[in-house]
Amino acid sequence: MTAAAMDVRITGDWASIRPAWPGLSDLGQGIDGFIFQTRDWIDGWFATLGEAGDTEGLFAVLSQGGTDRVFLPFVVRRAHGLRILEGFGDGTADYHAPLVAHGAAFGPAEADALWAALNRHPHAPDVIHLVKALAEIDGRPNPLLAWGATPYPMSGHIARLEGGWEAWFGRHFGRETQKTLARKRRKLGEIGPVETRFARDDAEALAWLRALIAGKAAQMAGADVANGLAGARTAAFYERLTRDDPAARHVKVYALTVGGTPVALQWGVAAGRRFTNLLTSYAAGDWTRFSPGLIMFRDLLEDRFANGDETFDFGIGDEGYKARFSDDPALILAGILRARTLRGHGYVAAQHARHRLREAGFVQRLRRTLRGLRVTDRAGATDAKAEAA
Known part of the structure; x- marks a missing residue:
């Protein structure tokens, strides 16, 4: 006997669907996924960035037997005379992936049902253009790649926190690095008392966050790199996520202070036994010779072990230190690009011309994932036939 097919409903009315949408507290409690698609993240976006007016939310829920099982948030952006479906919160989201109830199916059949529902929706987009989509979800190929996969140049990295702190620290921080950090911490202690901790209350958390944002702006000012924190919205x-998260259950602002002055700052989210590290800055000038960012990072990892986290998510980017500390393979990201209307085909053709310039190595990795998708699809069909028999 085969499982019942998923029903799909799509709405642009966030208020109507919000009560059933998983929040940060649901991660690891029957829901698998990332912080960027939770109710808390969506609420924050609508209250700040969503006020710009050039985008609108579009939310898909897949249910089975009357129970909601898969949640996918999108935005529709109006540009070039087109309605373009994009991943929700791009610019604040490192990955685009669904929230999935434990044991729920999200495979080729569900992707087909979602596509059919999008086509039936009265405000359907002209183009689907998702970037930073996970190429694999829980080790299985993301079925949305079948809509039309394109390269994405960066990956994500996750460290598995297991085996105890001392063993993990010894494995990932070489003996010389450990000695160097201890020496630099002693030198900092000669300037003033050294402390690493989370903010104690909302006022301190907000003050540290504002200092972090200012520090990041100063770091980016002298580098040829875009500042992702630029802009009041x-x-x-x-700030909204930091201020409105009750009793700081999830949002964590962390600092290395010397004589009470923060010299390195970090902002992250703890949910579902995963710590997601998102924003970091450190004092410039003479402070850099003490490596305050690395000392803070070392202490933060030890804290997360003590708090019982199972994974540490370094977020998007292929900086060398992320690969060094990650025990798992990189999270490969991909774009998903497909035209739904005649007007959308010109946009897709222009995007494909750009993607052809991307590195060939990524294309090879993406092809391997797509081959896995076809294998998964065939295996699923075989399983269904066996069950029916």
């Missing part, structure tokens, strides 16, 4: 987004 983006700052307001992170």
Whole structure:
């Protein structure tokens, strides 16, 4: 006997669907996924960045037997005379992936049902253009890649926190690095008392976050790198999450202080036994010779072990230190690009021309994932036939 097919409903009315949408507290409690698609993240976006007016939310829920099982948030952006479906919160979201109830199916059949529902929706987009989509979800190929996969140049990295702190620390921080950090911490202690901790209350958390944003701006000013925290709306987004998270259950602002002055700052989210590290800054000038960012990072990892986290998510980007500390393979990200209307085909053709310039190595990895998708699809069909027999 085969499982009942998923029903799909799509709405742009966030208020109507919000009560059933999983929040940060649901992660690891029957829901698998990332913080970026939770109710808390969506609420924050609507209250700040969503006020810009050039985008609107579109939310898909897949249910089975009357129970909601898969949740996918999107936005529709109006540009070039087109309605373009994108991943929700791009610019604040490191990955685009569904929230999935434990044991729920999200495979080719569900992707087909979602596509059919999008086509039936009265405000259906002209183009689907998702970037930073996970190429694999819980080790299985993301079925949305079958809509039309394109390269994405960066990956994500996750460390598995297991085996106890001392063993993990010894494995990932070489003996010389450990000695160097201890020496630099002693030198900092000669300037003033050294402390690493989370903010104690909302006022301190907000003050540290504002200092972090200012520090990040100073770091980016002298580098040829875009500052992702630039703009009042983006700052307001992170302030809202920091201020409105009850009793700081999930949002954590962390600092290394010397004589009470923060010299390295970090903002992250703890949910579902995963700590997601998102924003970091450190004092410039003479402070850099003490490596305050690395000392803070070392202490933060020890804290997360003590708090019982199972994974530490470094977020998007292929900086060398992320690969060094990650025990698992990189999270491969991909784009998903497909035209739904005749007007959308010109946009897709232009995007494909750009993607052809991307590195060939990523394309090879993406092809391997797509081959896995076809294998999974065939295996699923075989399983269904066996069950029916």
